[in-house]
Amino acid sequence: MSVFSDIVFGGLFQGSLYAMMAVGLALVWTTIGVFNFSHGVFMMLGAYFAWQLVAFGLPVVIAFPLAVIVMAGAGWILQASVVRPLIGRPNIVLVVVITTLAAGSLIENGALTVWGPRSKQLPSLIEGNTTIAGVGVSLHQIAIIVITPLILAALWSFLNRTRLGLALRAVAQNEDASQLVGLNVTALYGLAFAIAASLAGLAGIFMGGYRFMNPSMGADPLLKALIVVVFGGISSISGPIFAAYLIGFFEAASNYYFGLYWTPALLFLVLIGTLMVRPEGIFAGRSRGLA
Amino acid sequence: MTLLDIAIPSAPGRVTWNREAIGFVAGFLVLALLPLVFGDSYSRHVLIMIFIYAVVASNWDLSLGYGGVFNFGHLALFGIGVYAYSLLAKVAGVDPWIALFSSGVIATLAAVLVTIPILRLKGIYIILVTFGFAQLVMQVIISQSDLTGGTQGLVRVPGLYVFEHNMIRDGKLAYFYIALALLVASTLFLRLFVRSRAGASIVALRDNEEYAISRGVSLARQRMVTLAASAFFTGIAGAFYAAYQRNASIDVFGMSLATIILSMVLLGGTSTIYGAIIASFVLTVFSEAMADFGAWRPMITALLIIVIMLVYPSGLVGMIRAAWTWVAERVKRPA
Amino acid sequence: MSENPILSVEAVTSGYGRVTVLHDITLEAGRFGNVGLFGPNGHGKTTLLRTISGLVAPKSGRVAFDGKDITGLSARAIVATGLIHVPQGNKLFPDLTIGDCMALGAYSPRARPHEAENREKVVKLFPKLAERWRQRVRTLSGGERQMVSIGTALMSHPRLLILDEPTLGLAPKIKDELCAAVMDISKGGVPLVVVEQDIEFLLELSRQLFLVDHGAVKTEIRPGESLEHSEIMAMYFGH
Numbered sequence: 001m002s003v004f005s006d007i008v009f010g011g012l013f014q015g016s017l018y019a020m021m022a023v024g025l026a027l028v029w030t031t032i033g034v035f036n037f038s039h040g041v042f043m044m045l046g047a048y049f050a051w052q053l054v055a056f057g058l059p060v061v062i063a064f065p066l067a068v069i070v071m072a073g074a075g076w077i078l079q080a081s082v083v084r085p086l087i088g089r090p091n092i093v094l095v096v097v098i099t100t101l102a103a104g105s106l107i108e109n110g111a112l113t114v115w116g117p118r119s120k121q122l123p124s125l126i127e128g129n130t131t132i133a134g135v136g137v138s139l140h141q142i143a144i145i146v147i148t149p150l151i152l153a154a155l156w157s158f159l160n161r162t163r164l165g166l167a168l169r170a171v172a173q174n175e176d177a178s179q180l181v182g183l184n185v186t187a188l189y190g191l192a193f194a195i196a197a198s199l200a201g202l203a204g205i206f207m208g209g210y211r212f213m214n215p216s217m218g219a220d221p222l223l224k225a226l227i228v229v230v231f232g233g234i235s236s237i238s239g240p241i242f243a244a245y246l247i248g249f250f251e252a253a254s255n256y257y258f259g260l261y262w263t264p265a266l267l268f269l270v271l272i273g274t275l276m277v278r279p280e281g282i283f284a285g286r287s288r289g290l291a
Numbered sequence: 292m293t294l295l296d297i298a299i300p301s302a303p304g305r306v307t308w309n310r311e312a313i314g315f316v317a318g319f320l321v322l323a324l325l326p327l328v329f330g331d332s333y334s335r336h337v338l339i340m341i342f343i344y345a346v347v348a349s350n351w352d353l354s355l356g357y358g359g360v361f362n363f364g365h366l367a368l369f370g371i372g373v374y375a376y377s378l379l380a381k382v383a384g385v386d387p388w389i390a391l392f393s394s395g396v397i398a399t400l401a402a403v404l405v406t407i408p409i410l411r412l413k414g415i416y417i418i419l420v421t422f423g424f425a426q427l428v429m430q431v432i433i434s435q436s437d438l439t440g441g442t443q444g445l446v447r448v449p450g451l452y453v454f455e456h457n458m459i460r461d462g463k464l465a466y467f468y469i470a471l472a473l474l475v476a477s478t479l480f481l482r483l484f485v486r487s488r489a490g491a492s493i494v495a496l497r498d499n500e501e502y503a504i505s506r507g508v509s510l511a512r513q514r515m516v517t518l519a520a521s522a523f524f525t526g527i528a529g530a531f532y533a534a535y536q537r538n539a540s541i542d543v544f545g546m547s548l549a550t551i552i553l554s555m556v557l558l559g560g561t562s563t564i565y566g567a568i569i570a571s572f573v574l575t576v577f578s579e580a581m582a583d584f585g586a587w588r589p590m591i592t593a594l595l596i597i598v599i600m601l602v603y604p605s606g607l608v609g610m611i612r613a614a615w616t617w618v619a620e621r622v623k624r625p626a
Numbered sequence: 627m628s629e630n631p632i633l634s635v636e637a638v639t640s641g642y643g644r645v646t647v648l649h650d651i652t653l654e655a656g657r658f659g660n661v662g663l664f665g666p667n668g669h670g671k672t673t674l675l676r677t678i679s680g681l682v683a684p685k686s687g688r689v690a691f692d693g694k695d696i697t698g699l700s701a702r703a704i705v706a707t708g709l710i711h712v713p714q715g716n717k718l719f720p721d722l723t724i725g726d727c728m729a730l731g732a733y734s735p736r737a738r739p740h741e742a743e744n745r746e747k748v749v750k751l752f753p754k755l756a757e758r759w760r761q762r763v764r765t766l767s768g769g770e771r772q773m774v775s776i777g778t779a780l781m782s783h784p785r786l787l788i789l790d791e792p793t794l795g796l797a798p799k800i801k802d803e804l805c806a807a808v809m810d811i812s813k814g815g816v817p818l819v820v821v822e823q824d825i826e827f828l829l830e831l832s833r834q835l836f837l838v839d840h841g842a843v844k845t846e847i848r849p850g851e852s853l854e855h856s857e858i859m860a861m862y863f864g865h
Contacts, residue, residue, distance in 0.1 A: 035418060035419075081597075082597055082601070085601050086600075086601070091561075093361070093418075094355070094361065094557065094561075095557065095600055097361075097363075097418065097553075098550070098553055098554060098557050098596065098600060099596075099597050099600050099601070101546065101549075101550045101553070102550060102554070102593040102594075102596040102597050102600075103593065103597060104546075105546070105547060105550055105589055105590075105592075105593040106589075106590050106593040106594060106597075109586065109589045109590045109593070110590060112586065113586050113587075113590075163729060163733065166722070166726055166729060166730060167730065167733060169719075169721070169722065169726075170719050170722060170726075170730050173718075173719040173720060173721055173722065174717055174718060174719050174720075176681060176713060177713065177717070177718055177719060178730075179680070179681060179700075179701035179702060179705075180679060180681070180701060180705065180710070180711050180712075180713060180779075181705065181730045181731055181733050181734070181778060181782060182701075182702045182705035182706060182733050182734035182737075182782065183702065183730075183733060184702055185702075219546060223422075223423070223426045226419050226422055226423060227419075227423050229419065230416065230419040230420060230423065260434075261433075261434030261435075262434065264426075264427050264430035264431070264434070265427060265430060265431050265434070267427070268423060268424070268427040268430075271408075271420070271423060272407070272408040272420075275408045275409075275412065275416075275420060
């Protein structure tokens, strides 16, 4: 029983973090059609902003939301500086990969210069531990497991229940037609990046609360988010969310049965297998567009 | 629109064979004479690194620029070369030259393997899968630490030898010429390849997939051929890198190296082969020149890459052209 | 009808990148009523409409809508003036529902107050859309998609409606239905600028015709100079 709950718990926890990251990647891809390779760096930056605000003496309840808001601004700025000027170029996908990679390197090295290489830690969302179904877990992790679906649900209803969300979905599908109904396409692009950066920043804050943070902490989550997105299909929001939890469970189970070392290789094999059968991801057919 | 725009810069074989051959021989003769000018081993080291980067970048240009296959696992092929050589030469005790050649073959096989999942994929999915491939090759190498040394890497990897020649006390002269020979062979191979029928068909496939397929070009086979062709010298470059550095480290899989090499490909202007080689010189020399800036160096490099990509969409080629116009105007004005 | 042209294009040169499609094109529209544009494919009709609606910035020249200079304004700013362009084809927003599209049509602040009233108009004009209100656009037929396109434009509360080949590729029955709807819109008081291959329909709909050829207006046909179908066909092919 304890094994089972161990895997369920681990899967839910990892899945939550992956979902937070992957949704932002998918949001930017569906709206703008580019891949943001500085997404992992956003995660790191969110954690460090939060750490800095806490270090200034702000209470966590103010510092964390403030860091998330600041990240929205950072996302907007990044979009305006290294993505927007390239829109309309024939090789935009490729060029944006390099500009976001370079921007990521710039920010990462900047963080290294500002905050130094020494590991830091954020306060937990909730202090303390508890035991559920025979598994000892921290309340911080429980909080993440609970908060993440709420945030994803909020994002979903923003996209599906508000006019601005509708506009964002529209831009994702047809840029010309969006302009012809009077949408501000550049602002919506900025908004997509801002939301993605906020979510990544929040994921960083979550991560900084239970693991030491350093300037390169975003690299691995970015990789995982990429796998999640490939797995779930990139042209939707719900696909990556399902895939994130699925991969979370897969990893938890694989870690238990095959060990930490073989899990990445296994994951890759499963990924290859999936793509050979369903090149656009397993959940791609179910729903398209930003829904 | 987009198809048209991509198609314009790369009509294969605009320059005649003779003219290209003359330029090729002249260019590499100049490179071969460089050790006469640069006697110190530091300069020669920089040149050797430039040659290695140039091989990796120009081969990447084959798959990325000519093939239009967004292979983000290219550096993994280089890394596979590094580790294949190190394991063969050090652990298995294979002769270094045989290990070097085998590494190229192993990288080629790996490229064929990566092609399988991406055969039916397009654009961004290829980026994701190949990127995942690179990261997972790294994970496997880290996890097999008994053999590969894990995150510590491998040290005391056997170097190359040339008869009884002392490779260590010659001011890196032997390694310089081996690296140059590697670059010459790789560049010759790439240029012959892109000017061949196979090269024409991969460009056709990139520019108008439906049409090319309807004309009998096999997408699957050409993609595999392109990636395999881009892998061989990349793998050998990795092996040479390991032999030259005498160690193997997982740093070769890192984002920073990938970013630098990709910048070389894009800065040089894709679908030129030579552009990537020139950009390798420019970026490496620039990076070395900034050695004094310490922690600021990667930031300045990143900023430079962004600025060039924003201002000169067609890379260094566009920049050189713009500079030429500027100079030409200045020269004209006083007259 | 009115004294001044509602839309005037003066010496506009436009195109994509280094390719120039429109060469110094000049036309005045709306002085006499609806305007029809025709001419061989690939000679700049669509580019002209895209330039008017701000999707393409003209390289030189001037575009004025209702006496106001709109040259170089963003598509969004032009939508805000009430000049609404229904683009060619029916790609639209494949994964939005019809209801979503109508809500988007009323996105601009100018159209927002008229949303309910316009929705009623659209539903009256295209009762089919009401039946499929919650259906995704990709699941609709070509004719229905064209109705969604035009309906979305009507939701934007147009003062001038530009239609780019509204009947392209439609089956005859649906085409008739759509033509009738377009006539209704015109009778409802919205002036139209229409690009169309179906000359019969164009002759019926518009009082002023322009033949666009090689990126310029080759012939203008004003009211009273009404031409026979055969003469127009000769203009098409007789050069």
